[in-house]
Amino acid sequence: MGGMRTLSLVFRPAAPEDAPLLHQVYQASPGYFALIGMERPTLEDVARDLATLEKDHRRRAFLIFQEAEAVGYLDYKLHYPEAEDATLSLLLIREDRQGQGLGRRALAHLVEHLAGVERLYAVVYGNNARAIAFFKAQGFRHVKDGGPALSWYVRELKAGP
Numbered sequence: 001m002g003g004m005r006t007l008s009l010v011f012r013p014a015a016p017e018d019a020p021l022l023h024q025v026y027q028a029s030p031g032y033f034a035l036i037g038m039e040r041p042t043l044e045d046v047a048r049d050l051a052t053l054e055k056d057h058r059r060r061a062f063l064i065f066q067e068a069e070a071v072g073y074l075d076y077k078l079h080y081p082e083a084e085d086a087t088l089s090l091l092l093i094r095e096d097r098q099g100q101g102l103g104r105r106a107l108a109h110l111v112e113h114l115a116g117v118e119r120l121y122a123v124v125y126g127n128n129a130r131a132i133a134f135f136k137a138q139g140f141r142h143v144k145d146g147g148p149a150l151s152w153y154v155r156e157l158k159a160g161p
Contacts, residue, residue, distance in 0.1 A: 007066050007067060008066075009064055009065065009066055009071075009102065009105055009106060009109065010064070010065040010066075011062040011063075011064055011065075011074065011106075011109060012062060012063050012065060013060070013061070013062055014050055014053065014061040014062055014063050014073070015050065015053075016047060016050045016051050016053075018050060018063055019043060019046045019047035019050055020043065021063055021070045022046050022050065022063060022070070022073055023041070023042075023043045023046045024070060025063075025070055025071070025072060025073050025092065025094050026040050026041055026046065026092075027040060028094040028095055028096060029092055029094055029095045030095070031095055032092060032095070035125075035126045035127070035128055036125040036126040036128070036149070037126060037149070056077075058077045058078045058079050058080055059075070059076070059077050059078075060075070060076055060077070060078065061073070061074065061075045061076075062074045062075075064093075064102070064106055066097070066102070070094075071093060071094050071097045071102060072091070072092055072093040072094060072097070072102060072103070072106060073090060073091075073092045074088075074090070074091050074092075074106055074110060075088075075089050075090040075091075076088045076089060076110065077089065078114075078117070081121070082119075084116070084117060084118040084119065085117065085118065085119045085120070085121060086114055086117045086119075086120050086121070087120075087121040087122075087123060088107075088110070088120060088121065088122045088123065089123050091103055091106060091107060091110075091122075093106070103134060104134075104138065107138055111155075111157060114157060117157055118156065118157055119154050119155070119156055119157065120140075120154070120155050120157055121143070121152055121153065121154050122135050122140055122152070122153045122154075122155075123146075123150060123151075123152055123153075124150070124151050124152075124153065125149055125150060126149050132151070132153075135153045135155075136153070138155065139155045140153035140154060140155040141153060141154060141155075
């Protein structure tokens with residue numbers, strides 16, 4: 001094996017026609033849906049969800065590619081809960097590609113591009129010890145629990161000009 005080669009990640013805004021790609025990412029992540037106690041979404045569910053993106057102007061969703069392969073999905077909301085905040089509702093890396101630093105790189109990319117945001121919240125569903133450990137390692141701290149299956153984490157950002 002040679003040195004570590006870092007393949008660049010490409011973030012492409014998700015559109016309704018990306019439903020099959022996002023569905024593949026979900027299909028390759030059965031553990032996540034089992035953990036949150038949900039069935040894996042059908043292609044129709046995914047298409048429906050992506051169609052709602054155009055109606056919510058605060059919501060942003062990106063497919064994450066490594067070379068030509070969709071390896072993850074990033075879904076967040078700007079100006080939520082407060083004007084200077086953003087909330088990450090899903091950062092999912094396909095299970096066969098986890099543990100390679102892709103989630104950390106995706107989060108770093110997001111933080112770099114959140115101009116004017118002072119706080120980034122992350123919502124963790126279910127008893128997801130791995131997600132909690134991930135967010136704590138990335139500088140988030142627990143804020144509150146929003147019911148038995150939901151907890152909120154926050155990281156202060158330096159709001160740039």
